[in-house]
Amino acid sequence: MFPGLDTGLSAHQGLFLNSWHFFAVAVLAVVCLRTIPVRYVRQAALMAFNVYFLSYFLYGWYPVLLLAGLLVGTYLIGLIKLKWGQNWPDGLVVGLVVLFWIFLFLVKDPRLLGPANPFHYYPVQLIGVSYLVFRSINYVVDVEILENRNFLTFVNFMIFFPTLLAGPIERYDRFEEFHSAFGYQEGPTVLPSLHRIANGLIKKFVLADNLMVFGIFMKPDQAELAWPLIWLGVMLQLAVIYLDFSGYCDLVIGLAALMGFPVCENFDRPYLARNVQDFWNRWHMSLTGFIRDYVFTPLSRLVMEKADRRRQFAWITAVYFFCMLLIALWHDTTWGFFVFGLLHGAALVGLQLFRKYLSPAIGRSGLASIRDEAAAAWAARALNYAFISMTILFWYFGVSGSLEIIKAMVRL
Amino acid sequence: MNLKHWGKDLAGAAWLAVKIAVILLLMNSGRTFFVYQNF
Numbered sequence: 001m002f003p004g005l006d007t008g009l010s011a012h013q014g015l016f017l018n019s020w021h022f023f024a025v026a027v028l029a030v031v032c033l034r035t036i037p038v039r040y041v042r043q044a045a046l047m048a049f050n051v052y053f054l055s056y057f058l059y060g061w062y063p064v065l066l067l068a069g070l071l072v073g074t075y076l077i078g079l080i081k082l083k084w085g086q087n088w089p090d091g092l093v094v095g096l097v098v099l100f101w102i103f104l105f106l107v108k109d110p111r112l113l114g115p116a117n118p119f120h121y122y123p124v125q126l127i128g129v130s131y132l133v134f135r136s137i138n139y140v141v142d143v144e145i146l147e148n149r150n151f152l153t154f155v156n157f158m159i160f161f162p163t164l165l166a167g168p169i170e171r172y173d174r175f176e177e178f179h180s181a182f183g184y185q186e187g188p189t190v191l192p193s194l195h196r197i198a199n200g201l202i203k204k205f206v207l208a209d210n211l212m213v214f215g216i217f218m219k220p221d222q223a224e225l226a227w228p229l230i231w232l233g234v235m236l237q238l239a240v241i242y243l244d245f246s247g248y249c250d251l252v253i254g255l256a257a258l259m260g261f262p263v264c265e266n267f268d269r270p271y272l273a274r275n276v277q278d279f280w281n282r283w284h285m286s287l288t289g290f291i292r293d294y295v296f297t298p299l300s301r302l303v304m305e306k307a308d309r310r311r312q313f314a315w316i317t318a319v320y321f322f323c324m325l326l327i328a329l330w331h332d333t334t335w336g337f338f339v340f341g342l343l344h345g346a347a348l349v350g351l352q353l354f355r356k357y358l359s360p361a362i363g364r365s366g367l368a369s370i371r372d373e374a375a376a377a378w379a380a381r382a383l384n385y386a387f388i389s390m391t392i393l394f395w396y397f398g399v400s401g402s403l404e405i406i407k408a409m410v411r412l
Numbered sequence: 413m414n415l416k417h418w419g420k421d422l423a424g425a426a427w428l429a430v431k432i433a434v435i436l437l438l439m440n441s442g443r444t445f446f447v448y449q450n451f
Contacts, residue, residue, distance in 0.1 A: 018439060191424050198431035205439040 015056040017165075017251060018205045025053065029161075030258045037182060043152050046160075046179075046259075053161035057127035066107075066124055067132070067159075074136040075154055078143040085144075097137055097294065101326075104133040109333040128164050130330055134290055139172050141294060148176050162256045168249060168266040168286035178261045196254030203247025211240050230408050238389040242270060245284070264289075274380040276347040279388060280327075287327065296323050317352050321345035336394040336402065343391045 015022050029049045036042040058064050077096065081088050105112055108130070110123035126132070135158050143149065157175045214236055249266040256263040266286050273279035280288045296319060303315040328341025362370075370376050390409075393402040 191421060191428070194428055195424070195431070198428055198435065201435045201439070202431060206435060210438070 015053060017248070018201065025049065026255055030255070033259045039180065039182065040152070042182065043156060043179065046156050047152060050156060050159045050161045050164070054127075054159055054164065057164075059125065062122060063124050063126045066126055070132060070136060071155060071158055074139055074158075075151060077140050078149065078154075081140065081143050082149075093141060094298075096140055100133050100137050100140075104130060105329070105333050112333060128166065131163070131167055131169060132158060134169050135172070137294060138290070142172065146172050146176065148180055153179050160256075160261070162252045162259070162261075163263060166245070166248060167284075168252070168264050169290050170263055170286070174264070175261065181260070190258065193254045193257040196250050196257070200247045200250030200252075200254060203243045203250060205247070208240050208243035208247060211236065211243070227408070227411065230405065234393065234405065234409065235386065235389050238385065238392055239271075241392065242267070242283075271385060272381060273384055274377060275351055275384055276344055276387070277351055279384060280344075287330070291323050291327055295326060296320075299323075313352075313356060317349050320348045320352060324348055331395070334398065336396070336398040339399050339402075340391050340394040343394075347387065 015025070029046070032045045032049070033042060036045055054067075058067070081093075106117050106119055107124060107126060110117055110119040114120060139146070139154065139157070153176055154172075156179060157170070157172050160170070160175065163170055214233065246267040253263050253265070264286055266284055268282040268285060270279055270283040273282050299319045299322070300316055303312055303319060307315045322345075324345035325338070325341040328337045328344065331337050390406060393405055396402075397405060
């Protein structure tokens with residue numbers, strides 16, 4: 001198991017996505033959702049599959065009660081918001097979103113705030129909690145413009161089993177459209193979806209899991225390794241994580257498409273990214289899109305409306321930085337992720353400063369000629385890849401462990 | 413046209429069979445990253 005990712009689950013718990021058990025559940029789910037013509041029966045069947053899958057990840061009554069509380073609480077807030085209509089103050093929406101974020105941080109890290117944290121004495125492992133909280137935010141913020149807000153649709157959206165563990169982060173309006181339709185076919189048909197699933201299984205279980213042993217995760221004393229091996233391990237880990245995560249997403253997207261739910265894409269060849277901003281537009285796109293729509297855009301709008309014109313750029317840059325920090329801490333509330341967020345935020349701020357001050361100095365045509373140069377493009381990609389790989393160390397090894405590895409890499 | 417369509421599907425199915433064989437032969441079933449993480 002990776003350092004820092006020990007969530008207390010043993011290898012015998014959960015439902016493995018590469019097991020025959022999961023295969024049987026998936027086949028049954030596809031057959032049911034494609035053949036039951038009566039809408040409510042089909043939706044109830046989906047609920048049964050969702051609950052069955054979820055049951056393998058809930059241990060004891062405590063997480064069940066917490067999940068039930070989150071589902072009922074979110075749904076009730078949506079109902080109250082609808083009832084209040086125009087009288088619902090905007091400030092309350094902001095307050096609720098902040099509360100959801102605080103709830104997420106407190107659940108994920110029971111040590112946060114010490115005894116003041118309600119989960120301090122009763123820590124709880126709620127699978128996919130980061131995704132559940134995002135779905136709650138999506139529902140509460142957009143409830144007025146959503147259709148079919150019945151409880152069955154809502155619960156199926158919240159715990160839709162293909163995307164339960166790690167996304168992609170689907171939006172309610174899109175989910176609901178396919179939840180109501182029967183035999184909906186958008187884009188991929190059966191054979192392309194099966195290819196997508198097979199590609200996902202190869203990327204995740206054949207390539208990533210076999211390459212993992214060459215990465216730096218599995219070495220207990222990374223800094224003691226020979227210099228070229230450290231570089232190889234560190235540079236390989238981003239590729240392994242990409243294969244792992246995008247392989248998982250291929251599996252999920254293929255399965256969901258077979259079930260009649262085309263799920264949004266999550267990756268767009270991130271290894272081709274030339275800078276940090278480009279990277280986040282290609283990596284975990286559903287997360288970046290969520291933060292853009294529910295944090296960056298409202299805050300930017302606020303800045304444009306309230307801030308002095310001369311200070312708008314500084315404020316927008318600060319918003320970029322804040323969003324990057326949120327993205328990092330959404331993964332986990334450790335110092336390692338905090339530093340990861342700081343580094344990515346700083347890189348993003350640097351990019352904005354470059355665009356504002358240096359680009360005009362170089363000139364549009366000068367910049368375009370550099371950008372069109374193939375060698376410059378590949379150098380930018382390689383540098384960006386190296387930067388992301390180095391910063392990902394902070395996910396796994398914390399601040400001091402990562403600094404030790406980086407020191408060994410540059411032979412300090 | 414129809415024959416071409418069938419040929420394409422058949423080639424796709426054969427390619428899928430190769431992929432499945434690769435998965436079954438080379439899959440490392442020791443770990444599943446996403447089951448362990450607490451995202």
